[in-house]
Amino acid sequence: MPNQPTRARTGVMTPDGFYGRHAQTQGGAAGLGLPLLLRAAAALHLNGTPLQLADLGCAQGTNALVPMGALIDALRARGTQPVSVVHTDLPTNDWATLFHVLETDPRSYLRHHADVYASVVGRSFYERLFPPDSLSIAWTSSALHWLSRVPGTIPDHFFVHRSADRAARDAYRRQSESDWTTFLGHRCQELRPSAGLVWVDVLRRDDDTMGAEALFDCLESALRAARDAGTITAGEYATMVYPTWFRSLGEFRAPFTPHFMGPSGATLQLEELEPVELPDPFLESWRISGDADAYGRAQAAFLQGFLEPSFQDALKTRPPEIARGILTSLFSDTARRIAQDPPAVSPRYHLVRGRVTRVA
Ligand SMILES: C[S@@+](CC[C@H](N)C(=O)[O-])C[C@H]1O[C@@H](n2cnc3c(N)ncnc32)[C@H](O)[C@@H]1O
Numbered sequence: 001m002p003n004q005p006t007r008a009r010t011g012v013m014t015p016d017g018f019y020g021r022h023a024q025t026q027g028g029a030a031g032l033g034l035p036l037l038l039r040a041a042a043a044l045h046l047n048g049t050p051l052q053l054a055d056l057g058c059a060q061g062t063n064a065l066v067p068m069g070a071l072i073d074a075l076r077a078r079g080t081q082p083v084s085v086v087h088t089d090l091p092t093n094d095w096a097t098l099f100h101v102l103e104t105d106p107r108s109y110l111r112h113h114a115d116v117y118a119s120v121v122g123r124s125f126y127e128r129l130f131p132p133d134s135l136s137i138a139w140t141s142s143a144l145h146w147l148s149r150v151p152g153t154i155p156d157h158f159f160v161h162r163s164a165d166r167a168a169r170d171a172y173r174r175q176s177e178s179d180w181t182t183f184l185g186h187r188c189q190e191l192r193p194s195a196g197l198v199w200v201d202v203l204r205r206d207d208d209t210m211g212a213e214a215l216f217d218c219l220e221s222a223l224r225a226a227r228d229a230g231t232i233t234a235g236e237y238a239t240m241v242y243p244t245w246f247r248s249l250g251e252f253r254a255p256f257t258p259h260f261m262g263p264s265g266a267t268l269q270l271e272e273l274e275p276v277e278l279p280d281p282f283l284e285s286w287r288i289s290g291d292a293d294a295y296g297r298a299q300a301a302f303l304q305g306f307l308e309p310s311f312q313d314a315l316k317t318r319p320p321e322i323a324r325g326i327l328t329s330l331f332s333d334t335a336r337r338i339a340q341d342p343p344a345v346s347p348r349y350h351l352v353r354g355r356v357t358r359v360a
Helices: 024-031 034-043 062-076 095-104 166-190 212-228 232-239 248-253 285-291 291-313 320-341
Strands: 049-055 083-089 116-122 133-140 191-202 265-281 348-358
Touching: 024 062, 024 083, 024 133, 024 265, 034 133, 034 265, 034 320, 034 348, 049 062, 062 083, 062 095, 062 133, 062 285, 062 291, 083 095, 095 116, 095 265, 095 285, 133 166, 166 248, 166 265, 191 265, 212 232, 212 291, 212 320, 232 291, 285 320, 291 320
Parallel strands: 049 083, 049 133, 083 116, 133 191
Antiparallel strands: 191 348, 265 348
């Protein structure tokens, strides 16, 4: 049977709940944004109308439950308005898991609050998602580094910040600059005056590091081994990329001069931008158990959770079961490489948390 055409899934997470089951790292990152969310809730002028919260780049919802719950608690302490929570992501996101998580996870805000309504939007956050002046608070965690499109192949590493290819780095940097401005432009129109946008994302420090280089290099070694063994072609290797750009503090700040003015004249003020560190959530289990294979599997599943659909797109000319087999071997080989020396590859993530308010 000929292969059915499939919709590109670059950028979405590994489906059937896989991402959510292996996203403890991103869960830890989201937790770092809670104090900023509470400050955004305190800064919002309440006018008695229903509140609208947005979770931008929600994936399977697992890591949104605690921040959205904390935000609703804080807002409810100030008033009893109905609250609408809109989870947004790309159209090919694993929405079925999201709905299941919202209904069944004991941490779900739907279980703890009355008069709260969940809905979704399947559209890129580089587009307009909401009517003008309608959002009370927008939240996004571990999502802003994803670019609106793949800027191109990378000849020597799946992760552009580990590449020596100047042209590739320039293309990704340019895309990131324009995406950040586009993102802020849309949110600027959607937030109502006094409303806030809070984010937690990866950070590239001044020394050009982000803290997980050794871990990412284990996957890169497995990719090169697959290419050298002829399991994947040189063309497929160069197309298997992580279409992201990890911004520096300066790149996050750049559109604020000192304020950011959107196309409609609405203005955002940068209230907070702070580097934070996140330790490896899997290392402690390894210290207790000494089970290096389990550590390798946990880290490889974390990588697979956010990379597999993008890598799958690079194998789209292969029959699906062959592509699946290639990716299974790739992540097993990665797990084996990680297990060789857990402390040597263990990441310490550099992250950033930020908050803006619409001031005019
Ligand atoms: C690493 S996950 C983070 C998910 C979740 N916020 C968390 O903290 O676990 C990144 C999410 O951003 C989404 N994403 C990537 N590009 C996007 C875009 N242009 N518009 C909306 N969502 C996007 C992905 O589909 C994915 O669900």
